[in-house]
Amino acid sequence: MTEYEAVIGLECHVELSTATKMFCGCRNEFGAPPNTNVCPVCLGHPGSLPVPNREAIRRIITIGLALGSEIAPHSLFHRKNYFYPDMPKNYQISQYDLPICVGGHLDVEVPNGQGSRVGITRVHMEEDTGKTTHGSPSGRIHDADAALVDFNRAGVPLVECVSEPDIRSPEEAGAYLRELRATLESLDVSDVRMEEGSLRCDANVSMRPVGDTELGTKVEIKNMNSMRSLERALAYEISRQTKALETGEPIVQETRHWNEDAGATATMRSKEEAFDYRYFPEPDIPAIEPSAEWIEELRAALPELPRARRERYVAEHGLKDEVVRVLVADRTASGLFEQTASLGADPAAAANWITQDLAGLANKHGAEAAARVTPRHLVDLLALLGDDAISGAGAKQALEDVVETGDDIGAIVERRGLRQVSDSGELGAIVDGVLAEHDDASRKFRDGNESVIGFLVGQVMKASGGSANPKLAQELLRDRLQG
Template sequence: MPTEYEPVIGLEVHCELKTATKLFCGCRTTFGNEANTQVCPVCLGLPGTLPVLNEKAVEYAVKIGLALNCTIAQYAKMDRKNYYYPDLPKAYQISQYDKPLNYGGYLEVPLKEGIKRIGVTRAHLEEDAGKLVHAGGKAGRLDSSDYSLADYNRGGIPLVEIVSEPDIRSADEAYAYLTELKNILLYIDVSDCNMEEGSLRCDANVSIRPKGTEKFGTRTEIKNMNSFKFAKQAIEYEIKRQAALLDKGERVVQESRLWDVTENKTKTMRSKEEAHDYRYFPEPDLVPIILSGDYVRKIKDQLPELPGAKRARFASKYGLTAYDAGVLTADQELAHWFEEGAKHTKSPKGLANWIMGDMAAKMKEQEKELKDLEFDQKKLGELVDLMEAGTINSKQAKEVFAEMFDAGVSPAEVVKSRGLAQVSDPKAIEGAVDKVLSENPNVVADYKGGKQGVIGFLVGKVMQASRGKANPKLVNEILKKKLDA
């Protein structure tokens, strides 16, 4: 019988902070500008220059720590991580080693089976490295290039590295963790989290162990996963690869591996510093960071309601399912839009259905964002209430919605001007029902003979006679009553 394995996964996420300037100098952090035009003697590491810490970066880093339920260090310092690699001209990266700004936190991740708490070991501040383009040889391929081109515009941009505990047990959990983390970072407004531009990057430590055992297996580190989808695929692949090795009686080698998007597999990556001996020591050019309780409290007071709390509140306050609450809070702006709308309807659940259904579909189709909409929440609330009250049926509501979406008109006015109001007067419907029954004696006979399914045909006839305006529920009821009488 094959051994059943349990994956053990930890994630390292690098998040670029959206400060205007770099971590230690006044160079701008704009993405996509011409190479080496946002560089100064400090980020170039010229002799005699001194770094000075960006106060906004410290504030953002603390904000991240608080949002991830971390302890904020009373005493933090910066350290030098020494390595020779041309992505940093100084031959060291200023990072944090034994006294990080934030440590000992957790993230509550919504999974299908409920909420899972995943530990956050630390979230520390460091500078980003420059960008290398590997050229010559097979272009873009590190292993066959003849030389590299270095652009230091990115070098020195503030990063927060968020390290999880090895609490993650599947690729799906990793995906959920990343999604929730990104959502939180967007909510607290500290990063663009744009993966294509590299402002959010992720590495995964993956190992497996026989199910039921405690001891961790040998892990590999997967790099170069520049989307959550790739991260999930890479982790899934790596779990299978390691299981196949162990099943064959072979060993997993501790190494860094790259996710190859074109071949859909992880590949061995020769390491940039063979010895991985970074010789950390306290950065002598920077003084310690000692934050007061007041400072931390002030930042804490500025934190918005975070996605987890918002989801729980949406579910209980508006009677939404966990899924609906998740969709509506995945975007802070959408969540706000919904909440404003809920003030204008008797049925927040109905409103949620419209937002996630027709509205989302039409917005996607016409590539519109919330700010581009022709109508406001009050109008959509009006439509929801017209439908809930039975004034219009769902088919009519769709027509009214389309007109409101395109022209921004009020649903009540559309109903009035197009004479759409649903007929819910039993007397009027009874008249139409009687007429249809007398015109279709054969169908009535079929029904009485036991073919109850033919009632659908009769409902259709009545609806047709009323030009779609009759309340279908009432039509059904009245028909049944008369036929069964």
């Protein structure tokens, strides 16, 4: 039987977090009351003229430089003509054959797999459309009795990043998107929130027999709103196309919609070709011609990118690859880590607490609550743990309390009685009391019944009201029984 491989390319849309929109002075903000950030330009009134946002151009050049693209000395805006009810001009100002950034690559690390290099075809600048909300339980158009249009998003600067079809699996696609998000986050150009739509991703998928170099018929998948839905949708589509190829069913070139609840893709429309859009140069905007000096200035100002940061964490702090991958994928987490380590905490311990316990608490209580945890909290927590003044379980409780209240570690430890008795004099007196009360158990231990030590430790814990350091209690018990 023929074996098939998937050929996947991703088109990612990134809303820039500039103060104003792409071609007018309206504010660019998420969540404002509908139709409050609008003006004649972004509403497409006749006679209004677009003026490109210099800061948005700076940001897309920065993105291109971070991805290793060539920055075009001369690029053009084009009109892409199509009708959407939430696109007032009936064309979108985009770029066509002369994008600002050409070529490049992103090196990705697939979890439990090898690293790979995914080529970047182009990165171009365009504007977002408005947003239509369908008044129906499903949120889809077919059973809606009303549609509400909000033009606040119309004209928001949008960067489209197109990858080469170099991706071969859903996991690799997920790794690519995570790396792209981390890169954009480090550049501080976008909120990159998939749940708010500031990072969106479409995928082109085709299948071909392993060893073939020709591409099969490709299908575009839309509406994947999270990393998880990207990977699920690709897995579904790969299996659907493989079955079609095996049974000789034709694969249609089309756009398919991912339905998260159904866990399946469904036909949305047949695929448009570029000529359907009647691209022509935007007559109201001159060519974009950034000077070589400006480009070099922006190149020199690039921050440390995620890949370099991962390598540094491994080299400087000896952290494990999988810990570093989780840490660097999230700017808040890596910022917290750097500050905690710089205050003198053990880097490996800090990294583990941030990527495991704190990440778990962020899932449970929300990211905002988890943001109450400061470097100082972690430094204090790790110091108490290191001195055996609190147990591992006690430290977990204290951290959850910080997430809930933001209080100091010291105050929480006192309030919850988490301090454990690790003073051998104080604990020794409790141990002596327990041994005096349980003569029979002591005798059993001396006769070779080692397991009775667990019972005795339990008695010490009980006698101390749960505050004894169990490790030290066991040591003291053994000392006395063997001595």
